[in-house]
Amino acid sequence: MKVILGADHAGFALKERIKGELLRLGREIEDVGTHAPDPANWAEYGALAAARVAADPARCLGILVCGSGIGMSIVANRFPGVRAALCHSEEAARLARQHNDANVLALGARMIDPETALRVVAVFLATPFEGGRHQVRLDYLRDHVEKPTT
Numbered sequence: 001m002k003v004i005l006g007a008d009h010a011g012f013a014l015k016e017r018i019k020g021e022l023l024r025l026g027r028e029i030e031d032v033g034t035h036a037p038d039p040a041n042w043a044e045y046g047a048l049a050a051a052r053v054a055a056d057p058a059r060c061l062g063i064l065v066c067g068s069g070i071g072m073s074i075v076a077n078r079f080p081g082v083r084a085a086l087c088h089s090e091e092a093a094r095l096a097r098q099h100n101d102a103n104v105l106a107l108g109a110r111m112i113d114p115e116t117a118l119r120v121v122a123v124f125l126a127t128p129f130e131g132g133r134h135q136v137r138l139d140y141l142r143d144h145v146e147k148p149t150t
Contacts, residue, residue: 003125004062005031006049006072007109008042011065014109014117018063021118027125042066046075053103054079062104063121069108076104080146083138088112090123097127099134 003022007015012034022029032048034040046064053062053076062084064072069086076084084104085096088111096102105124107117 001125002028002030002056002060004049004052004060005029005064006045006062007034007065008040008045008067008071009034009037010067011042011072011107011109012037012040014107014114015063015065017114018065018118018121021121042071043075046072047079050076050079050082050084050104054081057081057103060103061125063107063124064104065107065109067108067110069106069111073104073106076106083141087120087124088116090116090119093120093124094127097124098130101129101134101138 005015005019019029019031030052032052033045049062049064053060062076064076066072073084073086076082082104083100083102084106085100085102086106087093087096088108093105105121
């Protein structure tokens with residue numbers, strides 16, 4: 001599973017730390033930026049990453065980082081098929097994957113310490129979707145929210 005990374009200036013350092021750990025573990029990544037700590041637009045980089053996940057959701061997961069994680073989750077969830085979850089704990093990351101089949105993790109670099117963030121990322125990437133009763137909810141989103149009836 002390819003991991004798409006994106007961040008604004010506030011999330012740049014944490015994104016780089018996550019990227020280094022993922023590369024160390026041999027994960028395939030694509031870093032859409034930002035590539036420096038200079039001021040950057042969270043909406044732009046969140047949209048770039050979310051579009052990549054939306055284009056290939058069976059083979060991609062995303063990790064987006066901004067100051068609070070809120071902006072990144074807002075922009076990512078505007079893309080059909082993207083289910084972004086803002087997580088600050090391992091339990092939230094586990095449930096986001098198990099129950100919601102979240103395919104984008106949003107992190108707030110100003111809200112979480114780097115060690116916790118790395119644990120959250122590890123749980124997010126390792127946890128499978130449970131399906132079953134949870135699939136019914138995703139089917140509802142697909143049929144009634146992403147494609148509203150007229």
